[in-house]
Amino acid sequence: MARLTLSDIHKSFGSTEVLKGISLDVANGEFLSLVGSSGCGKSTLLRIISGLETPDRGTIEIDGKAMTALAPKARGVAMVFQDYALYPHMTVAQNMAMPLIMARLPFHARLPGMKWLTPHLAPLRAEMAGQVEQVAQQLHIDHLLERRPAQLSGGQRQRVALGRALVRNPTLFLMDEPLSNLDAKLRVKVRTEIVDLHRASGLTFVYVTHDQVEAMTMSDRVALLQAGTLLQVAPPATLYAEPQSIDVAKFIGSPEINLLPVCAEPEGLRLGATLLPLSHGFKPGTDLIVGLRPEALRLSAPGLAQLRPAEGPELQLDMVQASIEDLGSEIVVHGAVAALPDIALRIRAQKSLQSGVHKIALPERLSLHAPMATAVIFDINGKRLDPQSVARRQEALA
Amino acid sequence: MSVRTTFERRQNRIAYAFVAPATLLIVLIYLAPMAMVALTSFTDYTLVSDYWEWVGFDNYRQMLADPAVSNAVRNTFVYAALFLPGAFIIPLLLAIAIQERKQFRSILELVYFLPVTSTLAAMALVWAGLMDSRQGVINAALGWFGLGPLNFLGDPGTVLFALAGISLWSVIGFNMVLFLAGLTAIPRSLYEAAAIDGADHPVDQFFRVTWPMLAPTSVFVAVTSSITAFKLFDTVAILTKGKPDHASEVFLYLTFLEGFEYFNMGYASALSVVFLGVIFIFAAVQTFWADRQTHS
Numbered sequence: 258m259a260r261l262t263l264s265d266i267h268k269s270f271g272s273t274e275v276l277k278g279i280s281l282d283v284a285n286g287e288f289l290s291l292v293g294s295s296g297c298g299k300s301t302l303l304r305i306i307s308g309l310e311t312p313d314r315g316t317i318e319i320d321g322k323a324m325t326a327l328a329p330k331a332r333g334v335a336m337v338f339q340d341y342a343l344y345p346h347m348t349v350a351q352n353m354a355m356p357l358i359m360a361r362l363p364f365h366a367r368l369p370g371m372k373w374l375t376p377h378l379a380p381l382r383a384e385m386a387g388q389v390e391q392v393a394q395q396l397h398i399d400h401l402l403e404r405r406p407a408q409l410s411g412g413q414r415q416r417v418a419l420g421r422a423l424v425r426n427p428t429l430f431l432m433d434e435p436l437s438n439l440d441a442k443l444r445v446k447v448r449t450e451i452v453d454l455h456r457a458s459g460l461t462f463v464y465v466t467h468d469q470v471e472a473m474t475m476s477d478r479v480a481l482l483q484a485g486t487l488l489q490v491a492p493p494a495t496l497y498a499e500p501q502s503i504d505v506a507k508f509i510g511s512p513e514i515n516l517l518p519v520c521a522e523p524e525g526l527r528l529g530a531t532l533l534p535l536s537h538g539f540k541p542g543t544d545l546i547v548g549l550r551p552e553a554l555r556l557s558a559p560g561l562a563q564l565r566p567a568e569g570p571e572l573q574l575d576m577v578q579a580s581i582e583d584l585g586s587e588i589v590v591h592g593a594v595a596a597l598p599d600i601a602l603r604i605r606a607q608k609s610l611q612s613g614v615h616k617i618a619l620p621e622r623l624s625l626h627a628p629m630a631t632a633v634i635f636d637i638n639g640k641r642l643d644p645q646s647v648a649r650r651q652e653a654l655a
Numbered sequence: 656m657s658v659r660t661t662f663e664r665r666q667n668r669i670a671y672a673f674v675a676p677a678t679l680l681i682v683l684i685y686l687a688p689m690a691m692v693a694l695t696s697f698t699d700y701t702l703v704s705d706y707w708e709w710v711g712f713d714n715y716r717q718m719l720a721d722p723a724v725s726n727a728v729r730n731t732f733v734y735a736a737l738f739l740p741g742a743f744i745i746p747l748l749l750a751i752a753i754q755e756r757k758q759f760r761s762i763l764e765l766v767y768f769l770p771v772t773s774t775l776a777a778m779a780l781v782w783a784g785l786m787d788s789r790q791g792v793i794n795a796a797l798g799w800f801g802l803g804p805l806n807f808l809g810d811p812g813t814v815l816f817a818l819a820g821i822s823l824w825s826v827i828g829f830n831m832v833l834f835l836a837g838l839t840a841i842p843r844s845l846y847e848a849a850a851i852d853g854a855d856h857p858v859d860q861f862f863r864v865t866w867p868m869l870a871p872t873s874v875f876v877a878v879t880s881s882i883t884a885f886k887l888f889d890t891v892a893i894l895t896k897g898k899p900d901h902a903s904e905v906f907l908y909l910t911f912l913e914g915f916e917y918f919n920m921g922y923a924s925a926l927s928v929v930f931l932g933v934i935f936i937f938a939a940v941q942t943f944w945a946d947r948q949t950h951s
């Protein structure tokens with residue numbers, strides 16, 4: 258049980274500033290994913306939370322208690338490393354017993370050979386072995402207790418690492434890309450297991466990943482980190498539908514969101530030669546960027562399932578098709594706006610069942626419809642324009 | 656089918672042709688001399704007489720009764736007991752201390768490695784000068800504390816200490832570099848996992864992570880240092896010639912004396928075979944251990 262509070266965390270390595278003021282609150286029992294591309298500082302932030310790294314500035318609190326100056330072992334956190342960091346010379350049981358031994362055996366009893374010289378501690382040792390056994394059963398690795406890490410598969414090692422973290426009864430569970438060393442199929446399986454583990458334990462989880470799918474499917478909330486700053490912290494659905502900036506919109510969602518540069522005119526929004534007949538309320542001459550998710554675009558063609566007609570105004574665009582990716586259940590069409598060849602478009606469409614095994618053929622020139630109700634509008638600097646204020650302006654105009 | 660086998664046979668012939676020169680060299684340089692030594696050890700061949708005959712195990716039987724051999728074995732063991740702990744523990748501690756330094760690490764490495772690069776035969780003479788009972792710096796230093804003077808190389812009670820000290824000086828840098836390589840190969844994340852698990856005290860770190868992870872290196876250092884101890888020869892030959900009163904007459908030096916001073920080649924060969932056997936055991940331990948490490 259723990260609430261984690263980070264305030265204004267700064268960290269530099271040499272002259273490179275890796276974290277530029279991170280403030281974050283993780284609620285008790287929450288599953289928070291820290292997502293961002295490689296090298297953006299996720300591991301550094303996690304290591305600062307665990308105490309392996311000290312921040313240059315800023316504070317870490319767990320349940321209101323200052324942790325910033327405490328050693329890792331005093332913070333009650335457990336951490337699963339990307340490469341698992343199992344002790345290769347120890348059996349699985351010894352690996353998992355390590356935190357217990359360190360926490361509960363006195364210093365002299367931990368020295369080599371003291372097992373035989375401290376027989377009065379045998380009951381304690383047996384109790385710890387029992388605890389290890391219990392956690393091993395919970396993770397279905399009790400038959401592996403006498404093996405060494407080298408004799409285990411990737412998935413089994415992963416579980417041992419989880420087990421070692423669990424036996425110590427942590428208040429806060431930290432994981433650094435724990436699935437990145439597993440193959441695709443196992444990854445999906447372990448993903449659900451970790452979510453189950455979170456639900457069953459009720460612990461607070463901070464989960465680092467560069468994979469947006471993991472972040473979106475597992476978390477209560479996602480914190481998107483880029484170049485050392487938090488872009489947005491929100492539940493997955495909010496992050497997807499209401500990105501606060503173009504960077505967020507681009508990072509979340511695959512294929513990437515479509516971004517159309519438009520210019521406000523009295524009669525509507527202009528995209529190249531096309532005029533979007535949309536009442537908008539922006540000052541004429543304002544440059545804006547309209548973001549449209551690929552699955553919001555509507556394309557009618559034989560073999561594709563018919564989407565419901567959208568409500569509200571639609572933008573109609575001519576498009577030159579460049580390539581089609583058939584993913585089985587859906588297709589992704591890549592192309593360019595006919596009038597503006599350098600603006601790439603991505604469309605995701607459901608395939609209808611009737612299309613069967615036939616290759617989907619689409620004409621080169623396509624016409625598509627973009628419902629403006631789903632559009633997110635950004636200013637020229639990439640900042641999301643508040644939807645309410647946009648609506649208010651439209652009302653004022655109407 | 657037959658085409659295939661002809662092809663394979665030709666391939667085999669080429670392969671044999673390729674390994675032939677190396678095989679020949681190994682046979683000429685290593686195996687043949689060893690066989691010669693083994694054969695000679697069953698004869699009473701001496702360099703001063705053309706006549707020789709097979710004597711079976713006489714040389715080996717003589718060895719068991721020879722007080723010079725038991726003296727040499729005892730000297731070798733005493734020397735090894737003085738040399739080995741230092742040759743292992745000092746480099747290990749140095750390596751751990753240097754490993755944790757960021758500044759000066761390479762300079763310290765270089766300084767400790769310098770003796771390894773020097774010619775021991777020449778440096779032995781320098782040491783003899785330092786340890787001289789009248790003009791030596793070491794005795795001058797002892798004098799400051801009101802001790803000495805000690806005749807390091809001339810006193811039966813100190814000569815093995817002195818030789819062990821010189822060998823230590825020459826080997827510490829080498830073993831330290833081996834330990835440093837072993838330490839560098841330990842993943843940092845293990846220490847981080849240990850810190851999270853509560854093992855952040857240096858003693859816990861050492862016994863839970865460093866020492867077990869260093870096991871292959873330790874075995875290698877222990878075995879090679881044991882071999883070094885057992886084949887002590889050059890400093891003895893240059894500085895003491897087995898003196899005083901046979902107190903520094905170690906096994907290999909005795910073998911040399913028998914062969915090239917007393918010309919008892921048969922007997923010297925028998926001593927050499929025993930020497931080879933001991934080295935072989937050390938090498939076998941090393942190989943067996945290395946195997947175990949890679950398979951577990």
Ligand SMILES: Nc1ncnc2c1ncn2[C@@H]1O[C@H](COP(=O)(O)OP(=O)(O)O)[C@@H](O)[C@H]1O
Pocket residue numbers: 270275293294295296297298299300301302
């Ligand atoms: N100990 C360190 N010394 C110097 N630079 C580091 C260190 N740790 C991380 N960095 C740098 O900080 C940046 C962020 O690293 P990291 O937090 O590991 O990123 P991520 O986990 O998001 O991929 C990288 O550019 C990395 O090179």
Ligand SMILES: [Mg+2]
Pocket residue numbers: 299300301433434
């Ligand atoms: Mg990382």
